Amino acid sequence: MYLSREEEKMLNGEFGYAKQVAMEILVALGEIYNAEKMIPIKSAQISGVSYKNLGEAGIEWIEELSRDGRVEVHTTLNPAGMDMERWEEMGISRDFAEKQFRIIRAYTRMGIQPTFTCTPYLAGNKPTLGDHIAWSESSAVVYANSVLGARTNREGGPSALASALTGRTPYYGLHISENRVYAVKIDAPELDDEYDFALLGYVSGRLSKGRIPLFTGVESANQIELKALGAALASTGGVAMFHIERLTPEYMLPPIDNVEEIDLGKEDLKNAAEELNDGVEPDLIFIGCPHASLEELIIVLERLKGRAVKKKTWICVSRTIKDLSVRLGIFQKLEELGVKVICDTCPIVAPIVDLGVRSIATNSAKCVWYSRNLNNLKIKIGRLTDLVEEATRGCF
Numbered sequence: 301m302y303l304s305r306e307e308e309k310m311l312n313g314e315f316g317y318a319k320q321v322a323m324e325i326l327v328a329l330g331e332i333y334n335a336e337k338m339i340p341i342k343s344a345q346i347s348g349v350s351y352k353n354l355g356e357a358g359i360e361w362i363e364e365l366s367r368d369g370r371v372e373v374h375t376t377l378n379p380a381g382m383d384m385e386r387w388e389e390m391g392i393s394r395d396f397a398e399k400q401f402r403i404i405r406a407y408t409r410m411g412i413q414p415t416f417t418c419t420p421y422l423a424g425n426k427p428t429l430g431d432h433i434a435w436s437e438s439s440a441v442v443y444a445n446s447v448l449g450a451r452t453n454r455e456g457g458p459s460a461l462a463s464a465l466t467g468r469t470p471y472y473g474l475h476i477s478e479n480r481v482y483a484v485k486i487d488a489p490e491l492d493d494e495y496d497f498a499l500l501g502y503v504s505g506r507l508s509k510g511r512i513p514l515f516t517g518v519e520s521a522n523q524i525e526l527k528a529l530g531a532a533l534a535s536t537g538g539v540a541m542f543h544i545e546r547l548t549p550e551y552m553l554p555p556i557d558n559v560e561e562i563d564l565g566k567e568d569l570k571n572a573a574e575e576l577n578d579g580v581e582p583d584l585i586f587i588g589c590p591h592a593s594l595e596e597l598i599i600v601l602e603r604l605k606g607r608a609v610k611k612k613t614w615i616c617v618s619r620t621i622k623d624l625s626v627r628l629g630i631f632q633k634l635e636e637l638g639v640k641v642i643c644d645t646c647p648i649v650a651p652i653v654d655l656g657v658r659s660i661a662t663n664s665a666k667c668v669w670y671s672r673n674l675n676n677l678k679i680k681i682g683r684l685t686d687l688v689e690e691a692t693r694g695c696f
């Protein structure tokens with residue numbers, strides 16, 4: 301693998317310990333994937349922020365890198381294990397909070413922006429068409445590749461951090477145009493809202509098996525729907541990119557030979573919804589996976605029609621979106637009605653089971669997938685409208 305003089309110097313430790321470790325990680329990765337060289341990146345997004353996922357060994361590794369490591373590009377962070385301001389109210393223990401703050405201090409010492417969101421593109425880290433980036437967080441990766449037309453592989457937390465520290469990533473995979481073409485064509489049924497898009501993603505992810513799908517039959521898709529689709533696809537199929545005919549920026553790239561064609565009907569989505577329902581009374585109603593946009597907060601407020609919630613209800617957002625909602629008075633109105641607008645975290649990366657939650661109702665197929673498989677929770681999936689009714693009346 302070709303390395304420039306500067307990259308060689310990083311590898312030899314001439315720019316310090318952190319850059320050396322980072323370059324070792326990237327070279328190892330590049331060799332595994334036969335990358336011919338490194339390329340510069342414009343931004344990084346780093347997962348592996350919650351103490352729940354990192355543990356002691358993770359904290360020590362990040363603290364060690366933070367001694368002399370400084371990032372070279374705009375770098376943002378994935379959600380942490382708690383709301384940085386409301387952690388006590390959430391029921392987070394002091395011990396967990398102290399460990400979490402240690403992690404945050406180490407990351408910020410490296411020059412990383414403490415955004416704590418899986419929607420960096422709604423919080424100031426928004427690459428454009430053709431930008432090479434190194435992002436971890438599967439839902440953000442699929443959104444960046446598919447909707448924004450930026451170029452990133454599905455990085456893990458360590459490789460994204462290594463790229464941030466060096467400003468480089470190995471040139472392979474989705475950084476190369478030929479690898480961004482579709483291999484499976486999926487004709488979608490009529491889709492009504494973000495819930496249908498999430499179910500489409502759930503079903504298609506399993507059918508795509510890591511290949512890039514092109515969706516046909518989708519008339520229009522808004523930002524909320526696109527993030528729901530991508531998050532679900534990335535969860536069930538490890539998919540890092542999709543195209544939608546006429547809607548996404550690179551859908552016209554010619555496909556591979558022997559494209560598989562799949563026709564999905566309403567019945568397939570209905571079956572998926574049944575599969576994703578455990579038929580339980582939820583302890584928590586959760587909206588915001590991936591983190592909700594300002595528009596989603598407004599939609600929830602409008603659908604509440606002034607009614608207070610009777611069940612524990614969280615909407616998770618980035619601090620950027622929360623600040624905007626405070627300025628517009630939306631945050632205050634939601635909180636007055638009993639909805640908790642939680643920042644910096646989500647029920648998957650927070651120690652939710654320790655907080656007494658055993659079941660969740662949500663409109664996110666990604667949240668369902670991870671709540672079941674990681675946290676062993678019981679699940680109910682439903683449309684946003686139904687979740688709001690559940691929150692105010694107690695059933696749907």
Ligand code: F3S
Nearest residue numbers: 418439589590646648
């Ligand atoms: Fe974000 Fe948590 Fe969902 S990190 S994508 S809200 S699982």
